[in-house]
Amino acid sequence: MSLHVIIPAGGPGSRLWPLSRTAQPKFLLDLLGEGRSLLQATVDRLSPLAASLTVVSGTVHRQAIAAQNLPQRLVPGLDNHYQVLSEPSRKNSLGAIAWAAARLQQKYGSVIAGSFAADHAIADADAFRRAVSAAVKTAEEGKIVTIGIAPSYPATAYGYICASNTVLSPENSRPQVLLANSFKEKPSQPEAESYLAEGGYFWNAGMFVFNTEVFLSRLNNLHPQYYETIQEMVRVNPGTADFTELWESLPSYPIDTAIAEPVAAEGGVAVVSAEDFGWSDVGDYRSLATVLRKDNPDACIVRGSGNSELLASPGAFIDHEGEEKLLVVGIPNAVVVRRGDVTLVTTTKSAQHLSKVVPSQGELQ
Incomplete structure (x- = not known):
């Protein structure tokens, strides 16, 4: 399988302070007592599927990420297919993912890429990889694909994905892939309860798989100036004043509202109805304790x-x-x-x- 892995690694993890801090955020910590950081665990579970690895993080964390020895965690032969992209400032998820997608397109041509958070926990790596493999197959057909987490309670801390009844995956294949109807922002308690009662809703874990050409084309159609800036950035050396000026001109957009929501409205997004692979965003002490218990x-x-x-x-x-x-x-x-x-x-x-x-x-x- 040829999946070019993008891992945006940012954010201070302030709901886990004082364990997580700006200089040592949660993705660099061994919060689960496994002898590896959450970032290293993310690379470990994606390594069997990876054709390359791109980590996008703030300049302040570049040395700390280098100390994680991530190329050694990839399958043999992929050492030269690893890069760290350093953001001059935080520009939300679209900045990191669009820049990485454009760099991959420049280096490899039109490829399947997937963006996965650096600081989540997943108990069943095999089931997770089955969901990612289903997402890759659907992305090869031109959809932007997200992996849905079946909600276990009416959470108000997560966004939701509303799936249709249209099945895109082959008959009897597991996990199923459904056409996505819409994305919902973090709901109120009554709204979250109605989502569970109605069915067909998934937690949005922020995992997206796509063909880089399709993704960048959608970006160009929806946000042409943003697209043009990203294209200029890949022609300029990172770290230079010209690059920083381009980067700082980008609006701070989340990928969900900037790309996923409008593309879903046009029928261009699919959601993998994944089996339970024990996902947690490890976002606060309640979720951390739940994982450990x-x-x-x-x-x-x-x-x-x-x-x-x-x-x-x-x-x-x-x-x-x-x-x-x-x-x-x-x-x-x-x-x-x-x-x-x-x-x-x-x-x-x-x-x-x-x-x-x-x-x-x-x-x-």
Whole structure:
């Protein structure tokens, strides 16, 4: 299979502060205790399908990404098909993906590319690869393809994909591929509950597979000035003043609203109805604890080199690297994270609000 893998690696992961910080964001961390970072795990599960690997990240993380030794995690012979593209500033998902797609098109011609987040967790890599393989086959037929996650509860933290009843994959093939009707922004609680009751809705995990020529053509039709800027960028050396000027002129667009939504309205997007491969965005302490607990929802997670003791605190998450003893008593679902310069005390329910608090305190470094 010839899939050119794009991994946008950005964002401070502020809902996992103080574990994740601007200088050491969550995609560079071994949050799951596997002996590898989330970025390395992403490369590992995609490596068997990859024809090349492009990582797009901020300039500030270039050295840290180099230390991840990603070319060594690819199948033999792909060392020369690896590149890191450094963004002068954050321009949302469309900037990273469009620039990478244009670079791939310049180097390889019209190819199938796929964009996958650097900081998600997936329990069943084989099932995940089956979903990606189905997406590649559909992208070869000219669709922009996303991989849908079957919702397990009415989440309001994710966007949704509304699928039609039109099946695009061959009869009896698994997983099925459906024509996508529309994309929905993060819903209210009643809206999310109605999506589950109605059926045919998937969580949008931000995974897209496409032919680079098709993608760039859609970009040209929808955002011609953006397309022209991207085309100029691939003719200019990154890191130069000319490149930075071009990059900074790009609007900050998410790929979902800029490309996926309007293309879906024209019948150009497909969604893979993937089997459950244990996906999590590991976006906050609740989701991190859920991944670590596996099948025991009330299990306590206690880790770190510090001396910690729990009493009557089911579902607690403790990550303690301090020198003093830590005692948590009678706080179900407590979250306590201790690092040398800061202590966070919250609950798994309240921790999702960290992104609203931490930046104002100037504590993301």
